[in-house]
Amino acid sequence: MITQIKQLLKQKNAVLVAHYYVSGDLQDLAQETGGIVSDSLEMARFGQNCDADTIIVAGVKFMGETAKILSPEKRVLVLDEQATCSLDEDCPIEEFSKFCDAHPDRKVVVYANTSAAVKARADWVVTSGSALTVVKHLHENGEKILWAPDKHLGRYVQNKTDADMLLWQGACVVHERFKADALSALKVKHPEACILVHPESPQAVVELADVVGSTTALINAVKDRDEQTFIVATDNGIFHKMHQVAPSKTLLEAPTMGEGADCESCAHCEWMAMNSLEKLLSVLQTGENEIKIDKNTSQQAQHSIQKLLDFTEK
Known part of the structure; x- marks a missing residue:
């Protein structure tokens, strides 16, 4: 299947861009084929700046829309058009x-x-x-x-x-499920651990953090900080990239569930989980799930995004 996908990506001059929260096989494939694994805006910027005619987004629908906004002349496909975001x-x-x-x-x-x-x-x-x-x-x-x-x-x-x-x-x-009391208890078991928290988490969880930051910032913290153990309060899809950049370090999932739950941490987005190699192959074969945005909406949204891009480049 991977061989087929690689052939079709070349044939169709398509690039695969993947979010940190999708499965590891999709992340690896994006990197192996000249795409990128990153957060949503960087995925869109990569698509905008590459030579591909088609951008295939392994993520959720708004990420496909952002890619289309920045590359209105390109075809943008998502792996599952039902994959959304709360x-x-x-x-x-x-x-x-x-x-x-x-x-x-x-x-x-x-x-x-x-x-x-x-x-x-x-x-x-x-x-x-x-x-x-x-x-x-x-x-x-x-x-x-x-x-x-x-x-x-x-x-x-x-x-x-x-x-x-x-x-x-x-x-x-996903982030709203993290529990401050359970996180404190886990920290007691691992006092040497550094707590990494995404700011979409509840305030009580954020207040326990050693590092609060975006997906990219949390990955960099694992890579750059001296601690050997990290408790991570974000979608567990991020662990794939963290293990790649810091293979010797220990990563623990921050607790999302209380006593009596089926899992201590269930921190994975069900919509991100809808992305798969099978759906990627299907999209390449059929051209389905194309993102379309009316011109006026696209232009106005691009203006709002461009403000950020210009501001952060100063």
Whole structure:
């Protein structure tokens, strides 16, 4: 199957871009065939800057949309069009537009985990790695902010910047499951461990962290820090890349479930798990699951994303 996929990628001048949370075989295949494994915005930027005619996104739907927004002239395919994101689903454009209209004095800042339509309604699109810098900049310029969709990331940014932020009440189904009391108990068992937390996690979990950061920042922490043991509070798909960059280090999953649960940690996105080699082969053979966005929405969303790209390149 992998041989077939590699042949078809070449034949169709297609590139595979994969998120850190999909299965290890898809991540390895993306790297072996000249693609990339990264977070959603870097996946889209890679697709924009490469010579491929077709970008195949192993991730979830909003990632395919982001890739299409930055590469409107290219064909963008996702492995499963039903693979979505709770943050995206929790922020429907009709309700979000009403929320924005009710607060016209605020700059609208949305997280990358949103639909193309929500990005088009925003003034800024940010990532978990850039949210603090952008909001700090806006706050220092006297702006009040309307933030969506992740309430935990929003609260983290608000606490760090003291910005005037009105928060949409969305949450990631994976990160919201992490339990502070169980994490504290695990730390007692492993006092030498460094706790790594994604800021989409609840505030009580974030407060226990030694490092709070984006997927890329957490991978770099495992690679660069001196500790040999890490407790990781994010989707366990990230362990594949962490093991690659630091094969000698011990990685423990942060607890998501309380006593009596079937698993101590169930930290894996069910939609990310919908991506597979079989679906990749099918998409290459059929051209199905193509992402299409109307021109006006795409252009407005691109403007919001480009603001971030220009800002972070300064």
